[in-house]
Amino acid sequence: MTLIPNLAQINAAAKGNNDLRETLLSLHLAVQTVQIQGPLTKVDSVPRKAAGPPGQSQLSVTGANGSFTVQITLPQQASGSAAPTNAANQPIYQEVSSSTVPNFSIGVVTYPLSTGTSFIFANPGATLYWRLRSSYDQKTFNNYSTQSGPVAAGLQTSAAINPNIPLSQGNFATVDSIAAGGSATVRIYGSGGVGTSWTSILGSNSKVIPAGTILNVTYGSTGFVAWDGSKYQFKAGLTQTFPDTWLPVGKVSVIASGAGLVLPVVHLVLGTGGAVLAWNVISGGTDLTADVTLAIVTSTGAGANPGAQTISGGVLQSIAPGNPGANYAGGDTVNVSGGVAAGVGGGGGPVGSNAGRLYGNTT
Amino acid sequence: MGYQVHKQYVDLESGFHVIELRDERGHKQVVQIMLGGAECPACGRLTPKDDLGDLDPSARIGEVTAERNLEQRNMIAYALKHGLILK
Numbered sequence: 001m002t003l004i005p006n007l008a009q010i011n012a013a014a015k016g017n018n019d020l021r022e023t024l025l026s027l028h029l030a031v032q033t034v035q036i037q038g039p040l041t042k043v044d045s046v047p048r049k050a051a052g053p054p055g056q057s058q059l060s061v062t063g064a065n066g067s068f069t070v071q072i073t074l075p076q077q078a079s080g081s082a083a084p085t086n087a088a089n090q091p092i093y094q095e096v097s098s099s100t101v102p103n104f105s106i107g108v109v110t111y112p113l114s115t116g117t118s119f120i121f122a123n124p125g126a127t128l129y130w131r132l133r134s135s136y137d138q139k140t141f142n143n144y145s146t147q148s149g150p151v152a153a154g155l156q157t158s159a160a161i162n163p164n165i166p167l168s169q170g171n172f173a174t175v176d177s178i179a180a181g182g183s184a185t186v187r188i189y190g191s192g193g194v195g196t197s198w199t200s201i202l203g204s205n206s207k208v209i210p211a212g213t214i215l216n217v218t219y220g221s222t223g224f225v226a227w228d229g230s231k232y233q234f235k236a237g238l239t240q241t242f243p244d245t246w247l248p249v250g251k252v253s254v255i256a257s258g259a260g261l262v263l264p265v266v267h268l269v270l271g272t273g274g275a276v277l278a279w280n281v282i283s284g285g286t287d288l289t290a291d292v293t294l295a296i297v298t299s300t301g302a303g304a305n306p307g308a309q310t311i312s313g314g315v316l317q318s319i320a321p322g323n324p325g326a327n328y329a330g331g332d333t334v335n336v337s338g339g340v341a342a343g344v345g346g347g348g349g350p351v352g353s354n355a356g357r358l359y360g361n362t363t
Numbered sequence: 364m365g366y367q368v369h370k371q372y373v374d375l376e377s378g379f380h381v382i383e384l385r386d387e388r389g390h391k392q393v394v395q396i397m398l399g400g401a402e403c404p405a406c407g408r409l410t411p412k413d414d415l416g417d418l419d420p421s422a423r424i425g426e427v428t429a430e431r432n433l434e435q436r437n438m439i440a441y442a443l444k445h446g447l448i449l450k
């Protein structure tokens with residue numbers, strides 16, 4: 001049959017589909033090349049039979065950079081007393097196998113038959129014994145030739161890594177939490193605000209990930225959030241988010257519950273000149289999850305502030321003296337508020353900061 | 364229209380009721396209800412939360428969907444007001 005390529009016909013058939021047009025053009029060029037080379041010579045589909053197995057091929061396996069490099073020398077390439085066999089250069093099928101023990105009794109891996117003479121098998125850290133046998137017809141094999149001694153693949157070194165591969169990653173996600181009745185809600189969203197998708201950056205590549213809402217999260221918990229390709233994962237431990245296919249999003253310290261909160265009662269102890277000598281905790285309150293905010297209600301005093309607060313078991317135990325200030329009066333009171341941990345959000349945020357890759361125990 | 368439930372399932376491995384919302388333009392939102400509580404750090408086995416009997420997933424999904432649709436309606440109104448196309 002004679003093919004008459006017609007570019008106009010190809011363009012018309014593609015109907016604007018550029019991929020299809022390029023595919024048809026490639027075929028057209030391939031046919032043209034064959035026509036230029038002249039008629040094809042018929043190849044006999046029945047392989048010529050060889051008597052018995054081929055002569056022994058020689059095996060050489062070396063290990064480096066986490067890979068085994070296998071080199072096979074064909075019998076026709078051998079020299080000395082072994083040469084030459086297979087003078088007709090018939091294809092020889094090589095069967096390479098490896099084992100963890102020298103007698104190949106356990107852990108044997110047989111690699112696919114091939115007429116190739118050079119292979120690389122990645123197997124970082126492995127130390128293996130190697131052997132080879134060959135065949136013309138894939139049925140009748142010669143004896144195994146075993147490489148003496150084990151070969152160690154070693155581990156990959158930095159020299160084997162392409163420069164500037166994208167190990168750097170981050171994102172523009174914000175992970176935060178809000179109270180929602182009996183449980184908290186964790187929200188994952190982008191720079192556009194709650195409900196907007198966010199972008200994950202890996203090297204110079206980016207992916208857009210849908211916004212997420214995780215309901216029924218325990219108050220006061222801490223979680224590491226990752227995207228697994230179809231949903232969010234919320235894990236208590238950083239290492240649980242390490243599967244290679246997951247995208248890190250961020251760490252979130254979930255807001256605490258204020259449901260059982262009773263605020264402490266604090267009085268002032270005044271000294272000379274109306275200075276605040278101490279902050280006396282009359283009752284410590286209950287279910288505190290964060291420091292309380294202390295404000296003195298006064299019409300005369302100024303400058304006093306409290307020191308560090310000691311909270312144990314949700315109860316305020318003591319307040320260290322801070323700046324004493326002056327001119328406070330006996331009727332001044334202390335207004336107490338807060339006491340509920342507001343949670344700490346994570347993710348790379350609007351600037352795509354380092355927190356978006358969950359590195360270490362940072363947010 | 365706006366966001367509607369596109370598909371939902373319970374993922375036993377992660378302990379989530381996963382709900383995927385989609386709008387008529389193909390935009391996606393993922394809502395997840397945490398069903399699993401503490402997880403064994405070694406084997407990953409989940410302990411179910413003890414409040415599952417009290418959960419009303421339809422109501423919670425409805426709340427989130429309504430929030431997202433309200434936000435979207437505001438943006439659509441803005442686009443219509445200024446004669447902009449929607450994507």
